[in-house]
Amino acid sequence: MKYLPLIWSGIWRKPGRTILIFLQVAVAFVLFGVLQGLKTGIQHAVDAARADLLIVHGRQDFIFSGLPLGLLEQIRSVPRIKLVAPVELFGSYYQKPENGMLIVAVRPDRDWTDAFTFNVAPDQLAAFSRSRTAALVTEFAAKKYGWKIGDHIPLVSQVANKDRSMTWTFDIVGTFTDSDFTPGQYKILANYDYYDQARVSNTGTVNHFNVAVTDVNQAVAVADAIDRLSTNSSHETKTESIRELAQQQVQQIGDLDFLVHAVVSAVLAALLFGTATMMMQSVRERTPELAVLKTIGFTDRAVFFLILVEAVVVCIAAAACGLALSTLVFPFAAKIVTGLAMPPVTVATGLALAVALAAVSAAIPAVRAARLRVVTALAER
Amino acid sequence: MRGSVLTIFVGVTCTVAVLVSMLAMGTGARQQAEGDVHDDEVMVQAQGAQGGFDSNISRDQMVTLRDLPGIDRDKDGEPRVAGIVFVPFEGHRRGTGRRVFFPLIGSSDVKFELRPPAHLTEGRLFRPGLHEIITTNACVRQFDGFGLGARREVRGVNWTVVGHYDQGQSLECVVLTDAETVMSLFNRNGFNRITVRLKAPSDFAAFNRALEANPALKLEAKPAREQVEADMKQFKGLLNFVSYFIGSIMAIGATFGAVNSLYSIVDARRRELATLRAIGFGSGAVVAATLAESILLALPGALLGAGLAWLLFHDMAVSPFGFSFRLDVTPRLAEIGIAWALVMGFIGGLLPAQRAARMPVTTALRAT
Numbered sequence: 096m097k098y099l100p101l102i103w104s105g106i107w108r109k110p111g112r113t114i115l116i117f118l119q120v121a122v123a124f125v126l127f128g129v130l131q132g133l134k135t136g137i138q139h140a141v142d143a144a145r146a147d148l149l150i151v152h153g154r155q156d157f158i159f160s161g162l163p164l165g166l167l168e169q170i171r172s173v174p175r176i177k178l179v180a181p182v183e184l185f186g187s188y189y190q191k192p193e194n195g196m197l198i199v200a201v202r203p204d205r206d207w208t209d210a211f212t213f214n215v216a217p218d219q220l221a222a223f224s225r226s227r228t229a230a231l232v233t234e235f236a237a238k239k240y241g242w243k244i245g246d247h248i249p250l251v252s253q254v255a256n257k258d259r260s261m262t263w264t265f266d267i268v269g270t271f272t273d274s275d276f277t278p279g280q281y282k283i284l285a286n287y288d289y290y291d292q293a294r295v296s297n298t299g300t301v302n303h304f305n306v307a308v309t310d311v312n313q314a315v316a317v318a319d320a321i322d323r324l325s326t327n328s329s330h331e332t333k334t335e336s337i338r339e340l341a342q343q344q345v346q347q348i349g350d351l352d353f354l355v356h357a358v359v360s361a362v363l364a365a366l367l368f369g370t371a372t373m374m375m376q377s378v379r380e381r382t383p384e385l386a387v388l389k390t391i392g393f394t395d396r397a398v399f400f401l402i403l404v405e406a407v408v409v410c411i412a413a414a415a416c417g418l419a420l421s422t423l424v425f426p427f428a429a430k431i432v433t434g435l436a437m438p439p440v441t442v443a444t445g446l447a448l449a450v451a452l453a454a455v456s457a458a459i460p461a462v463r464a465a466r467l468r469v470v471t472a473l474a475e476r
Numbered sequence: 477m478r479g480s481v482l483t484i485f486v487g488v489t490c491t492v493a494v495l496v497s498m499l500a501m502g503t504g505a506r507q508q509a510e511g512d513v514h515d516d517e518v519m520v521q522a523q524g525a526q527g528g529f530d531s532n533i534s535r536d537q538m539v540t541l542r543d544l545p546g547i548d549r550d551k552d553g554e555p556r557v558a559g560i561v562f563v564p565f566e567g568h569r570r571g572t573g574r575r576v577f578f579p580l581i582g583s584s585d586v587k588f589e590l591r592p593p594a595h596l597t598e599g600r601l602f603r604p605g606l607h608e609i610i611t612t613n614a615c616v617r618q619f620d621g622f623g624l625g626a627r628r629e630v631r632g633v634n635w636t637v638v639g640h641y642d643q644g645q646s647l648e649c650v651v652l653t654d655a656e657t658v659m660s661l662f663n664r665n666g667f668n669r670i671t672v673r674l675k676a677p678s679d680f681a682a683f684n685r686a687l688e689a690n691p692a693l694k695l696e697a698k699p700a701r702e703q704v705e706a707d708m709k710q711f712k713g714l715l716n717f718v719s720y721f722i723g724s725i726m727a728i729g730a731t732f733g734a735v736n737s738l739y740s741i742v743d744a745r746r747r748e749l750a751t752l753r754a755i756g757f758g759s760g761a762v763v764a765a766t767l768a769e770s771i772l773l774a775l776p777g778a779l780l781g782a783g784l785a786w787l788l789f790h791d792m793a794v795s796p797f798g799f800s801f802r803l804d805v806t807p808r809l810a811e812i813g814i815a816w817a818l819v820m821g822f823i824g825g826l827l828p829a830q831r832a833a834r835m836p837v838t839t840a841l842r843a844t
Contacts, residue, residue, distance in 0.1 A: 115736040122729035126722065192523070253522060253532055329632060346574055348796060358494055358722055362729070365490040369733035372479035376740050 098401065105405045108381070113409060116373050120413035120452070121420070123366045124445055128421025130355045132441045133428060140434050141345055144276045144338040147311040148210065149318055152303040154331040161300030162330050164291075170304060173320045177309045180210040181301040183287055187252035187263065189240060196236065196250055197279055198263070200287040210305040212275040212337070213284070219244075219269025227289040230265035235280040237270050244268060250283070256293040263290075274433050276341035306334070363448070371456035374406055378460035385464050386472035399465035406457035407450055414449030418442055480737035484770075485777045487730030488820060492781025492813040495723035496805060497789045499812065501796070502715040504804035509708050510701065511645030514591065515677040516548070517700040520670040520687070532666040533559070537693055544686045546679030547672055558585035559667035561655050565630065567619035576619070580609070580630065580651045582658030588671055589652055590641060599624050599639030604654040610639035615649035618800065622649075631661055647793060647800045671700070711799065727820050734824030738770055742832045749832050750840030759833035766832045770825025771818055778817030782810040 106113055151170065153162060170179045183200040201207060203224035208215060215223070215231060223229045232242060242248060246267045255261055265285055273282065291298055308317045318334035325332045378385070385398055393401075422437045429435040520541065521531040538559050547555045565580035583589050586601060602608035615622040622628075626637045635653070643650065655667065674683060677699070684697050698706070742749070749762060782805075790805040 111739065112736055115732050115739075119729050119732035119736070122725055122732065126725045126729075130722075331632075343575070354498075354796075358498075358726075361490040361494050362726060365487045365726070365730060365733070368479075368486040369483045369736065372483045373736055373740075375479055 098397070098404075102401060102405050102408065105381075105401065106409060109377070112373060112377070116370060117409060117413045117416075119369055120366060120410055120449070121417035123362045124414040124417025124449065125421045126362050127359055127445055127448070128418040128437065128441065129424050130359055131444065132421060132425070132437045133435070134352070134355050135438045135441050136425070136428075136435045137345055137432060139436075139438055140276060140432050141338060141341045143434055144336075144341040145212070146314055146336045146338045147308050148212070148337045149306040149308060149314060149321070149334050150303050150337065150340060151306060151321055151332050151334045154322075154333045161297055161302065162304070162332065164299050164301055166325065166330070166332070167304065169324050170306060170321055173317060173324070175309050175313050175317050177307040178206060178210045178305075180204070180207050180305045181287060182303050182305055183290060183300070184302045185252055185254050185290075187250035189248065189250055194240070194281075196281050196283050198250065198252065198283050198285050198290075200285045200290040202287045210307040212278070213271045213273055215271040216269060219271075222268035223284070223286075226266060226268070227286050228264065228266050229268045229286060231269050231271045231284040232267055233278075233280055233282050234270045234272055236283070237267070242267050255295045257295060258293075263293075276337065277344060277432055280430075363452070367452060367456055370406070370410070370452060371459070374402070374457045374460045378402060378464050381464075382467065382472050385467055386469050389467065389469050390473070395465040398467070399461045402461040402464050403454065403457050406453040406461075410449040410453035411446060414445055418445050480740050481773060483737045484730075484734045484773045484821075484824075485780075487733045488774045488777025488817045489781040489784065491723065491726040491730045491820070492778045492817050493784045493788075494726055495719065495816060496782050496785035496809050496813040497803065498719035498722060499716070499809050500785065500789060500803040500805045501794065501801075502712050502719065503806055503809060504794075504801045505715065505799060506708060506712055507804050508645045508647060508801040509704050512594070512643055513701045513704050514673075515699070515701060516674045518672045518674060518680060518683065518697050519700050519703045520672060520695050520697045521668070523694045523696050531668050533668070533670055533695065534666045537695065538667060538670060540690065540692055541670060541672070541687070541695070544683055544690075546674050546683035546686075548675045556585070556588075556673035558583050558588040558671045559655055560584075560669040560671060561658050561662075561664060561667050562669075563630075563658060563662055565628075565651050567615070567649065568621070570618060570620055573620075578649050578651070580653065580658065582653055582655035584655040584667075586652070586654065588673070589650075593644040594641060596639055596641045599637075602638055602653050605657055607633055607635045607653075607657060608638045609635050609651050609653045610641055611637055611652070612643050612646070612648065612650045613640050614643075614647045614800065615651065616640060618649055618795075633661060647802065649800070670695075672697075715796075723816065727816060731820045731824045734770065734774070734820060735827055738766070738825055738828035739831065741769075742766065742828045746835060746840040750835060750837045753835075753837045754841065762833045763829040766829035767822060767825045770828070771821035774817045774821030774824070775814070778814040781817070782813045785813070786810070 151162070151166075164181060167179055167181055170176065181202060185198050185200070187196050187198050188194050189196055201211070203220075208220065213231075219231065223231055230248075236242070240248075244267055247264055248267060249262050249264050251262050253261065254263075256263060263285075265283065271284065273279070287301075306317070306321065308314050314336055318336070321334045322332050388398060388401075389395075418437075418441075425435060425437050520533070522533055538557070542555045542557050547557060549555050561582040562579035563582075564577040567576050567578060568574065569576060581589070590596065590601075596610070597613060599610070602610055609628070611622050622637055624637055624640065627634045628637070629635070641652075659665065672683070674680060680697075680699055687693055687695060687697050752762060753759070786805040789803045792803045793800065794803060795801075
């Protein structure tokens with residue numbers, strides 16, 4: 096404790112230099128926090144994605160292999176399944192082709208939302224199941240286009256309906272939020288039966304089925320059982336959990352690990368040079384003062400730790416500051432990936448790195464200070 | 477002193493190396509996407525279609541479109557128009573076995589797809605109706621099971637790989653066959669896209685006017701280059717944003733380091749600087765000299781950084797966000813990196829130069 100004032104005055108001996116080192120370290124850790132934090136955070140978000148929610152889609156692809164609706168009853172017969180829901184997807188736009196809206200057609204059966212990642216208010220959920228043309232839109236899209244409950248909105252699609260028109264009209268009865276791994280912001284939930292009966296071609300098919308299983312540990316077995324139903328048929332299926340799909344999405348990003356490691360290493364290498372040089376310089380300038388300290392009875396070890404702790408304090412404070420700043424990007428990133436937040440493990444790693452940085456850059460000057468010979472040091476004055 | 481110089485050098489080197497290599501991704505992606513574009517080609521899709529997959533162009537529309545003005549004709553007088561249909565095709569990455577989808581392209585006129593510089597390198601062309609495919613050499617390198625004679629199953633039908641071809645710049649895996657075979661297998665009655673070759677790029681206006689004037693054709697046309705640029709815009713914007721974001725933060729950090737180093741360089745030289753002032757150099761000259769020194773100190777780091785980026789990453793194949801391309805470290809990027817370093821040197825030198833110029837001559841001369 097008695098050393099605290101001494102360390103403090105050591106830090107502020109040259110305020111300009113300390114502030115610059117502080118800023119340099121802080122900036123480096125902003126970058127570390129953003130890159131490493133996003134990388135680890137995305138992996139955490141994948142791990143948090145639901146493994147008990149399965150998607151049954153065509154084995155070849157997601158887009159064209161429409162599955163027959165008849166598969167619904169077959170999948171229901173598979174044991175350990177809580178709920179099966181058919182889902183049809185089709186693209187559309189509102190007013191201008193740039194304003195894309197993905198139409199998700201579902202059946203508003205009892206408890207249907209259990210097989211989805213959507214959150215809807217109960218009264219709006221009830222309103223959605225009452226009318227065939229009812230629709231729920233994402234809060235984001237409702238706000239952007241100024242849609243209110245009761246509005247009739249026309250969406251233009253590439254699917255013709257029986258009125259020989261490409262325009263589909265929906266009545267908005269509420270809004271929803273999506274907690275899927277990467278929820279699209281422009282989505283509209285519509286009634287499958289209304290859509291299927293009104294369209295001209297491909298009737299009686301769905302894009303995929305959502306399946307909620309009763310026991311998450313049995314999810315893989317259930318998925319295999321579902322895929323066995325259609326083996327060797329013209330519509331073979333592939334069943335994957337939402338978590339597996341999220342994992343694949345992350346792999347699509349590709350060489351992220353390499354990039355993050357390369358940049359972080361370059362930043363830390365450059366930083367190490369800066370801090371090490373400054374510490375060296377600081378000790379050199381302070382040679383007479385350190386000699387005086389030794390003259391009045393400070394041990395070699397005390398001087399060694401004085402220098403070391405000084406560096407650790409500056410680096411930790413700066414790193415904490417930088418990491419705190421880097422958390423500012425997470426609210427923005429969380430709009431794209433649900434639940435993305437600064438992982439505590441990244442903060443811990445960052446602070447540990449800061450200590451290591453201080454120790455490495457202060458080691459040589461601290462040893463030099465400890466070995467200082469009082470007579471020669473004082474003689475240099 | 478040596479330490480201070482080294483700090484500036486290493487800081488600038490790392491910053492420039494990272495900035496240049498990251499920008500090289502954007503340049504590489506663009507270079508590849510636009511390298512194979514022919515200026516006389518036009519892409520046509522259904523009005524308002526979002527990307528190609530939900531665009532549907534009927535055969536009737538195709539017939540009408542063939543007679544529009546401006547379209548080039550071959551020696552038999554046939555208009556050069558190709559209907560394209562694409563469906564997803566599953567592949568497994570070499571090594572990792574990771575599943576990836578890319579389009580299986582059915583073209584009604586294979587000459588379009590194999591227009592030079594694209595050319596067959598191995599095997600032969602597919603024969604229509606026989607479920608034969610040809611693939612780019614990139615497929616063979618990136619995925620399993622694309623060797624000559626390999627069989628791939630799509631919709632319960634076995635397709636045989638009968639040829640390999642090169643696309644020119646592109647590293648994308650493309651699997652090619654004839655449109656009719658794909659359409660009958662997938663019960664499709666229309667194309668996703670039509671590619672048209674004009675007599676000259678300048679004929680686009682006439683072609684587009686005729687297209688828009690025909691009420692039976694609810695189609696929209698774009699020159700191929702514009703279409704590719706639009707497709708790339710978002711991706712390239714993202715890459716460049718990330719590059720400059722990281723590059724800027726690193727530059728700020730390195731500049732702080734440079735300021736600190738220059739301060740100690742100036743401090744160590746107080747007597748020399750004071751002597752200069754004493755023998756008649758003005759403070760302007762001292763500022764200029766310090767700034768020049770700072771900028772010159774940044775320069776070798778910039779050169780080494782750009783050089784390292786080139787040595788380590790030029791031509792390296794990467795595949796972020798499902799795109800595959802090679803990093804391209806161009807002289808232009810090296811220029812950006814060097815400019816970046818000079819700005820760092822300049823800004824880093826400003827405060828120390830001021831201190832050097834403001835130092836009272838008498839006290840500085842007495843300094844040890």
